[in-house]
Amino acid sequence: MNITYESVAVSSRIRLARNFNDYPFPGMLIRSPHAKEQASEMVRTVHEELNALEEFDFYDVGTLTEARAAYLVERNLISRDLVRHSAISAALIAPDESISVMINEEDHIREQYFMRGYDLKKAYERITGIDDVIAESIPFAFDKEFGYLTACPTNLGTGLRASVMMFLPAVSRRGLMRRLASELNRLGLTVRGASGEGSGAEGDLFQVSNEVTLGFTETEILAAVEEALRIVVQFELRERERMKKEGGISLRDKVTRSYGILTNCCVLGMGEFMELVADVKLGIALGLLDCGRGLSALDDHIIAMRPANIDRLNGRTLTESERDAFRASETVAFLRKKGIFV
């Protein structure tokens, strides 16, 4: 992992989908008269086993405030589907937010490992450790032919989804996303906007992940994803070079103006913030802006500036305009302090 790679592959996420043999799948369970008892049995067992391994923060989704749930969703630690299942669902989250185990989302168990940058092998080893512990507590639903059984057939087999958040300003601004997407599809991968299925691209961020979970081993899937990502990174880097060569002073102007607005504004909506930050990140990537402590601090800041994250930082629910003002002043301070400058 080097800075060039990191400037494209922002963060990685590996998740495993698992279900238990002895319980109805969540979609069924929630309609069962024994939902509460069965769910708390599962939750208690998983909680105990995992806490024996290491310390996790425990969240009973049914008692979560709306604000706290939104905060966790924005940080990708829980999903909206988990919140919808609040009658039966829970989450265990590592204090450093690298691991999240969701109970009774679409499947009984969704184990997720998150990291900055991109090291799928390390991510997979880490999540396997968690998976083994849970597997010992309650037997998983596993079929010799189909592998792990899941609620949705797209997760059948390994239940493994590796997704990498990619910053692709050059490919997307040069109108090449469609070409990239079809190339990735050929390799068994999909590209989506940053916020997941159906979402538009925000700030030139795209999620690349494997489509196929069945018929290959975990190692084969990860190797295929790594290979595809290498192609994406090279494609993006080549287009950045072209962009830099062809963009000249008007590209630099765009980048430095966005920086100028971000370091001087008083009001900043989320959408504009994402666009301007994408310009600044592009500028850093192209060497047009100096970047002290780097991209990953900026990526953390982006997450911290989401609405529910802002509310949590303030300890109360803000109005939209209060958030825009807070986002502006925090961003001005952040960029000036972090030593990112023209």
Added chain:
Amino acid sequence: MNITYESVAVSSRIRLARNFNDYPFPGMLIRSPHAKEQASEMVRTVHEELNALEEFDFYDVGTLTEARAAYLVERNLISRDLVRHSAISAALIAPDESISVMINEEDHIREQYFMRGYDLKKAYERITGIDDVIAESIPFAFDKEFGYLTACPTNLGTGLRASVMMFLPAVSRRGLMRRLASELNRLGLTVRGASGEGSGAEGDLFQVSNEVTLGFTETEILAAVEEALRIVVQFELRERERMKKEGGISLRDKVTRSYGILTNCCVLGMGEFMELVADVKLGIALGLLDCGRGLSALDDHIIAMRPANIDRLNGRTLTESERDAFRASETVAFLRKKGIFV
């Protein structure tokens, strides 16, 4: 003159229009077979008389390069009409650019005194000194009933035009220019865009000047202009207060963003430059931006950033994009150095 006044009344200009008895008016002269001889006789006489008083830079318009002429026009030291009369015209300009005497523009003599801020009495005294010297050299065309005779009847009588360049962001942005204009018309004054007759307003700058030159003494005209200007200044200041009160954070946001772009851009066209600078000046006027050495340095910078001025600073004719790049880098440096900041 205080800073508040100066933040509205940017600069003042007094000019006198005069013609000589013994020569055909310029519009006739230029078509005469003796144009050259008669013109050089006039020019020589005026030049000698004025140089005896103090030192002036002398410009024979016929031998001026196009670039130099454009430069002087941009600095309001000569007019486009003078350039059109290049076969017979000349100009004498004080090294500090406070005084310019144009020979054979629309009238034989146009004497102009220019100053930052607004002190019409001082301006008039200064230009009268020049006028007296010229009057001694060649007798002026003067009629007992009509006063000084001029090519255009609108200048008849005193030949005096007092114009004040006014920065009216609040009045104009709040849609009150029409109301102000009709009030001024009632008082015998006109309002025009910054670049003179027929020009649109640039950067919220407007020229206010007396319409009537006949039937009043010079002192009466100047007193009427001063009185009208007091009204304009008060009107603008009142509207600024309202703007500040009502504008809140979105007004501050507009001002600080414009500042952010001006201090970070790489390309800056003249039109956008004027708009952004107007925001910054408004911000200074409203106390939203700190301003070290103040507005008048900024006003000098605005003039220096006009196309022909940029060419002269570079010692050659630049392309439009070269100028935009130069304007950007000079403005970034100027604002950072001058201690104008958020």
